[in-house]
Amino acid sequence: MSIRVGKTGNEAVAEAMRQINPDVVAAYPITPQTEIVQIFSSFVANGKVDTEFVTVESEHSAMSATVGAASAGARSMTATSANGLAFMWEIVYIAAGMRLPIVMPVVNRALSGPLNIHCDHSDTMGARDSGWIQLFSENAQEAYDNAVQAPRIAENPDVKLPVMVTMDGFIISHAMEVMEILEDEKVREFIGKYVPENPLLDVDNPVTLGPVDLQDWNFEHKRQQAEAMRNAKPVILDVASEYAKLTGRKYGLFEEYKLDDADIAIVVLGSTAGTAKVAVNALRAKGVRAGMLKMRVFRPFPAEEIADALKHVKAVAVMDRSDSFNAVGGPVFVDVRSALYDVDNGPKIVNYIYGIGGRDVTPDHVKTVYADLAKIAETGQVENPLTYLGIRE
């Protein structure tokens, strides 16, 4: 059925894009995403896709052209990282506001400044409230699987929202992994034919897109957008269960790793989940009831489901790979803590900010987090609500 291959994250996502065969891709290179653009260019050059590839002069134009193409009625994609995402910022919001089902892989990289090309989540976390669905990936396999599922989610009539598929820069994007890909026909069958709504190119039925929308209607339209994000949750799950039938790989809103009976747990996103699993296994071998929750879907934020999954845990640490400079804690922490607010006698919850600018995180780092949690679970006291992990203070 599936095909076993060795691929880096970037190669895996480029492969997914080839199989999706978008009508239009408009993209601009930036480390660590560059390879996706290069590999996709070679697909175009060798007739492997039907895509019209627009070699734009900037990311602002990449997102602008993608919005134009999607409005025209084309299945459209782009890809970026960090400063590229920041440069397209204005249009990232417009893509969501115009309800365009664009899919965009984002290879996570620290947002400047200072300039840094390595992984953290400051780029996509900054865009967490831009109206895009955000799917995080632990490895190349998940990046591929998320990318293949993304068009189905984005194009669902109850959703019609753009989707970011993220993976950690270098750690995933440049590391070779053995993984499984689907046959081309399987992917094409799974994503189906794209039937756009009110496309610009339907010249016999002219529409005006992107009008001025003032006090009398803007609020209703924003309310519809909010509802679409709520609708996305069941749609993401439906698409995942269909995908599981095809591949045997199950996806939910998040993954629970040894969480059922855990006393202490961490919440984590991206490649660090793999590192954390090593730490959990080591602790479990010593009889420590450690668990982990790995978020896949960060937007829409699965608040009730997370509260339910963590309510029995005594102490929870949220690991943020970006700071939010709000003088409180990282973005994931703030959301998870808010999700737990209504849980009676819920867990104590603390925040760890780590891995900024590509700073390495090892199983030993994660073990120190669990050690702190064990102490909190035992005493019921929180000494340090926020810890910067693996840093020279």
Added chain:
Amino acid sequence: MATLKELSNKEILISSGHRACAGCGFPIIIKQALLAAENPVVVACATGCMEVCTTIYPYTAWKVPFIHNAFENSASTLSGVEAAYKSLSRQGKLDKKIDFIAFGGDGGTYDIGFQALSGAMERGHNMLYICYDNQAYMNTGIQRSSATPRGANTTTSPAGTESYGKKQYRKDLSAVMVAHEIPYVAQASPSNWNDLVTKVKKALAVEGPAFMNIIQPCVLGWKYPSDQSIELAKLAVDTCFWPLYEVEEGEYKLTYRPKEKKPVEDWLKRQGRFRHLFKPENAEILKEIQEDIDTRWARLLAKCGEEA
């Protein structure tokens, strides 16, 4: 050349009832440009007076498919639309000839959208970009742009005791677009409708990108009575402030030569934004403005192979 009779038989693709100021020049430009098209047209438009006045939800003045994305990206947005057209046509999902026109104001074109425009032209999309040049950021209340003429009083280049208005001459964007070596570049004016319509026809007929710079009198920003827009456009042409020419595959051609080149003062003095230039202390500035026009005109005549 289209005859008036021919044009009067065609549907006007912009409706009345839009919110532009009485006498505004751009609705006339839209009307003339869309009348020129032989095929169905898809329009993209930058944020600015044109977009804001014609598309207040739930109304639209556009009878053709229209997209507004943001201020600086009319060119890149339309390049995406055109790419979609190419892709879907190639795949056999679409079988229709469609023309593509992007509109942007001078702010959206000379300034903030300059890079997107340059990129789209360089990539060779089959589209016509029309700058409706009213010589300032009108939508936000008449701020200077790089298209604002020297000496103009705007809200960010106000005339005052120490200032005669904008210090710099306008950027010659048409020349910059010629330097892109695209198949077709032209300057036009709604006062010379036949010239404008003919140029749009040519621009749409060429394979690849075309750029047109069209002067647009603005009642509010230029400060003149609302029934004089076309007269002011005509004076801009007849004073050679706004020469009408085209550059086809690099070949310059003057498409209209005023019988008598009028002094620029004839145009300036009709507009409130230049009123302060007529104070005695600004006499030298007026002289320099005239000299600048003379120099540019002579240079253009030479390029067009016209006698001086």
